[in-house]
Amino acid sequence: MSVTVEERGKPNTQDYRVFFKNSEGKYISPFHDIPIYANEAQNIFHAVVEVPRWTNAKMEIATKDALNPLKQDVKKGNLRYVANVFPHRGYIWNYGAIPQTWEDPNHKDSDTGCCGDNDPIDICDIGNKVCSRGEVIKVKVLGTLALIDEGETDWKVIVINAEDPEAGDFNDIDDVRRIKPGYLEATVDWFKTYKVPDGKPENQFGFNGEFKDRDFAIKTVKSTHEFWKALVSKATSTGELNCMNTSVSNSPFFCSAADADAVVKSAPALGAEDPIPSSVNKWFYYEK
Numbered sequence: 001m002s003v004t005v006e007e008r009g010k011p012n013t014q015d016y017r018v019f020f021k022n023s024e025g026k027y028i029s030p031f032h033d034i035p036i037y038a039n040e041a042q043n044i045f046h047a048v049v050e051v052p053r054w055t056n057a058k059m060e061i062a063t064k065d066a067l068n069p070l071k072q073d074v075k076k077g078n079l080r081y082v083a084n085v086f087p088h089r090g091y092i093w094n095y096g097a098i099p100q101t102w103e104d105p106n107h108k109d110s111d112t113g114c115c116g117d118n119d120p121i122d123i124c125d126i127g128n129k130v131c132s133r134g135e136v137i138k139v140k141v142l143g144t145l146a147l148i149d150e151g152e153t154d155w156k157v158i159v160i161n162a163e164d165p166e167a168g169d170f171n172d173i174d175d176v177r178r179i180k181p182g183y184l185e186a187t188v189d190w191f192k193t194y195k196v197p198d199g200k201p202e203n204q205f206g207f208n209g210e211f212k213d214r215d216f217a218i219k220t221v222k223s224t225h226e227f228w229k230a231l232v233s234k235a236t237s238t239g240e241l242n243c244m245n246t247s248v249s250n251s252p253f254f255c256s257a258a259d260a261d262a263v264v265k266s267a268p269a270l271g272a273e274d275p276i277p278s279s280v281n282k283w284f285y286y287e288k
Contacts, residue, residue: 001034001046005134008069008264011273014079017062018070018134019264027260030136031061031068031120032232032245032253034099036225038138043218044162047123047139049131051095056081056280059133061097063119066244066263070134075198081280083197088190094125094137098157101224102231105239109153112206117152118241121224126176126183127161138162143173144217146206147191153206155224156191157217158184172214184211197284 002023009015020030028034030048038044050059050070058073058080065071073080082090103116125131125139139159147154160170169179176184188209192202212220230236232243232251243253246260 001038001136003028003030003034003134003136005070006264007270008267010268010271012057012072012079012276013274014072014074015268016072017065017267018059019067019267020069020134026246026257027067027264028247029068029245030070030099030134031063032100032228032243032251033247034136036098036100036221036228038162044138044140045098045159045221047096047098047125047137047159049094049096049125049133049135049137051091052133053092053094053130054090056084056090057276058082061120064240064242066242067260068242068244069267081277082194084281084283085190085193085197086283086285088186088194092186092190094127094129094131094161096123096125097121098123098139098221098224100228100232101221102228103153103155103224104227104231104236105152106236107227109206112146112148112153114148114151114153114206116224116227117149117154118239119154120228121155121157121221123157123159124187125159125161126170126180127164128166129161129164131161140167140170141214141217141221142170142176143211143213144220145187145191145209145211148204148206155220156187157221158187158211173211173217174213193286193288196286 004021006019008017038046059070062071097120101121105115105118142158145156234252
């Protein structure tokens with residue numbers, strides 16, 4: 001799917017937003033309007049890159065905002081940046097989400113015993129390319145890690161960009177162990193410790209931190225797609241989530257192109273970026 005982005009506001013500030021347009025130049029929601037499948041028969045999915053590899057700004061799909069642009073997470077009134085916990089620098093994959101999925105906070109997962117985190121399902125792209133913010137890529141699912149984040153199930157699906165030169169060599173989670181030894185261990189370590197510099201305890205995992213295979217991961221992704229269908233059709237409570245969309249014609253949240261234009265035009269025009277705080281480059285050593 002051909003998608004372009006439009007930045008609004010001042011980068012590195014709380015009013016910065018990244019809106020999405022389709023190939024016709026119409027504004028869309030990356031949460032609701034980008035199809036989950038790039039090729040359903042081959043289980044190739046679309047993924048929205050929120051955070052490019054090696055960067056620190058915790059950008060995310062704004063699930064509670066109209067049209068769900070990307071924005072930077074805010075905690076305690078400050079923009080959120082992930083810490084550099086030795087030996088890692090920023091995010092160690094292209095990090096993002098699969099559109100048209102939703103981890104239902106009212107559904108208790110039978111495997112983890114915890115409810116969903118109220119977000120689209122997350123992906124970690126292990127491909128060689130460093131993607132750009134807002135880029136939409138086609139991905140092969142390889143496996144998944146069950147992060148338990150403050151009592152919620154937060155699946156981390158390991159994928160590879162389907163257009164990566166090595167994509168043909170990766171078909172399951174064991175291929176990652178074989179071809180990129182240490183990468184999965186580094187992934188567990190990253191998710192376990194990335195909040196420790198903020199004064200929080202280590203994160204926990206389902207399945208004792210073991211990765212589940214491709215089939216399990218695909219089943220999990222597809223189940224979150226079913227939860228999304230219920231969400232966007234109003235068959236389940238949306239809570240604070242914004243389900244405004246421009247393409248799901250049977251959705252009660254379907255809006256006109258003019259309505260979508262109005263949302264974007266109400267955001268501040270793109271301005272000069274603010275400097276990133278020098279503290280973002282600080283390194284932390286955590287003795288486990």
